[in-house]
Structure formats: structure tokens, C-alpha cells
Amino acid sequence: MAVITKVEVQKHNDRRYSIYLDGEYSFGVGEDVLVKYSLLKGTELEESFVEEVLLAEEKAKAISVALRYLGYRMRSKKEVEDKLREKGYAEFTEAVMEYLEENRYLDDLEFAVCFARDKFGLNGFGKHRIRMELVKKGIDNRDIETAIEEVFDSESEKEAAKELAVKKLNGSYRNDSEENRYRKTSSYLYRKGYSSDIINAVLREVL
Known part of the structure; x- marks a missing residue:
């Protein structure tokens, strides 16, 4: 069993903390993980608990990657999943996607409508091209057709x-x-x- 001997704010990010066990640096965590697991000086930690904390920290990093990616523009679910795999967070994909959907960061239908509207209005794409692009982005056929119907009228x-x-x-x-x-x-x-x-x-x- 190890003991937390120091909790130190990191120099380049004051929302991250360095955790020292038995006098030596062991790992870093974000503020949310620090609070959730009550990582305070003097706390004794079982090895299994440390492993749980490290997994939670990796999940938190994966969520941060996804949120930064979504910060530039709307994304489809498939785009976010692909980005997580690209960044090495494949094992956390399911948990991250669940978090994003629960907190309404992802909506494939809304994405499809916005994408179709932009590509038609700004790029002059017709229905066939928009359908093809949305299929590549992992949007299901029902959402694609709903988006097409919303964006295009008869003329x-x-x-x-x-x-x-x-x-x-x-x-x-x-x-x-x-x-x-x-x-x-x-x-x-x-x-x-x-x-x-x-x-x-x-x-x-x-x-």
C-alpha cells in the first residue's frame, strides 16, 4: 500500500496535479479526477485503486480530446470515434461516446441537416453528392433522408x-x-x- 506524500499543481497547467507516492512522483491527474477520488496528502492507496484512478484519468483525457475536436465545428459520431482511435483512445470510445451523447454534444440528425444546408448553400452540392458525403461520415440512411427533405424543396x-x-x-x-x-x-x-x-x-x- 502506497501513501500520497505530496499533491502539487503542475507548472504549465494549473488544473492538473502531480501525485507523489512514498516520496516519489507517480502520476498526474486532472482536477476532476483529483476531486472524484479524493487524492489528498496522507491518503493510503491500494494498487487496485491506483489502477482505477489511472483508467479514470485516461478516460478524462479521451473526453478532452473529443471535446476539443468538437470545438472546431459539428462532427458526426463516426468522425469522433475515428479521432479517438487515431489518438490512441480506442478502448475508451464507447464510454466517451456515451458521455457525449448524454450531455448532448452529439446529434447525427442535427449534424446531417447542418452539413446538407452548408454544402448546398455554400458549395452548390446536389442531393446525390450530399448523400454520398454523409454516408462517408457514418450517418444512417434515415437521418440522411430527413436532412435532404428539410434542406431541399421541389425547385x-x-x-x-x-x-x-x-x-x-x-x-x-x-x-x-x-x-x-x-x-x-x-x-x-x-x-x-x-x-x-x-x-x-x-x-x-x-x-
């Missing part, structure tokens, strides 16, 4: 495709032959994620 996708086509035809494709203008514009709209029905309808109107 918005066609109007967006038409606007993109006109911009290309009046810009970089302006001096091409009629055949090349049709082919290039069709390929461009296809890459953007528009269906052949919409592409054909748009090109009939603008060419």
Missing part, C-alpha cells in the same frame, strides 16, 4: 443547378464549341451531385 435543387450551369457557360466554357459546352457542363453538374434528370432539364433551358 431549389434545379434552380441551384441552373445557376451553376449558367455561371460556367458564361465563364470558362464560353468560347468552347456547343458540343463541348454541353459535355463539360453536364460533367460538372454530375460531379456536383445532380441527377441526370435535373442536368438534362437544366441544359435544355440554358443551351
Whole structure:
């Protein structure tokens, strides 16, 4: 059994503490773990208890990694899981995801709607491209279709495709032959994620 002989605030992070056992540095913990496990000077610790504390500290670090990752922008569940594995916290993935969902940090449907709205509004992506991107991000089909229905109305996708086509035809494709203008514009709209029905309808109107 070891005894905590010193608890010291770390120099570069005043929310982390160095724990000394029997006069020697043993491990560091965050403030939450320190308080949860009552790591006070003079406390006697069983080896199994120390192992429990260290596991709790690793879980806390994994949660911090996830929260920092979520701090930049919204993420899908799969993106967060992949980040945790990348950072070496695979064994804590389930526990961290449970924490994030319980505290409403993750919502795949909300993510899908925001992603679809941004990609349509800012990048001009059509439904097919958005579906494909959301599948890559691990969003299930039901949430994908709900997001698509919320973002697109009956005419918005066609109007967006038409606007993109006109911009290309009046810009970089302006001096091409009629055949090349049709082919290039069709390929461009296809890459953007528009269906052949919409592409054909748009090109009939603008060419």
C-alpha cells in the first residue's frame, strides 16, 4: 500500500496535479479526477485503486480530446470515434461516446441537416453528392433522408443547378464549341451531385 506524500499543481497547467507516492512522483491527474477520488496528502492507496484512478484519468483525457475536436465545428459520431482511435483512445470510445451523447454534444440528425444546408448553400452540392458525403461520415440512411427533405424543396435543387450551369457557360466554357459546352457542363453538374434528370432539364433551358 502506497501513501500520497505530496499533491502539487503542475507548472504549465494549473488544473492538473502531480501525485507523489512514498516520496516519489507517480502520476498526474486532472482536477476532476483529483476531486472524484479524493487524492489528498496522507491518503493510503491500494494498487487496485491506483489502477482505477489511472483508467479514470485516461478516460478524462479521451473526453478532452473529443471535446476539443468538437470545438472546431459539428462532427458526426463516426468522425469522433475515428479521432479517438487515431489518438490512441480506442478502448475508451464507447464510454466517451456515451458521455457525449448524454450531455448532448452529439446529434447525427442535427449534424446531417447542418452539413446538407452548408454544402448546398455554400458549395452548390446536389442531393446525390450530399448523400454520398454523409454516408462517408457514418450517418444512417434515415437521418440522411430527413436532412435532404428539410434542406431541399421541389425547385431549389434545379434552380441551384441552373445557376451553376449558367455561371460556367458564361465563364470558362464560353468560347468552347456547343458540343463541348454541353459535355463539360453536364460533367460538372454530375460531379456536383445532380441527377441526370435535373442536368438534362437544366441544359435544355440554358443551351
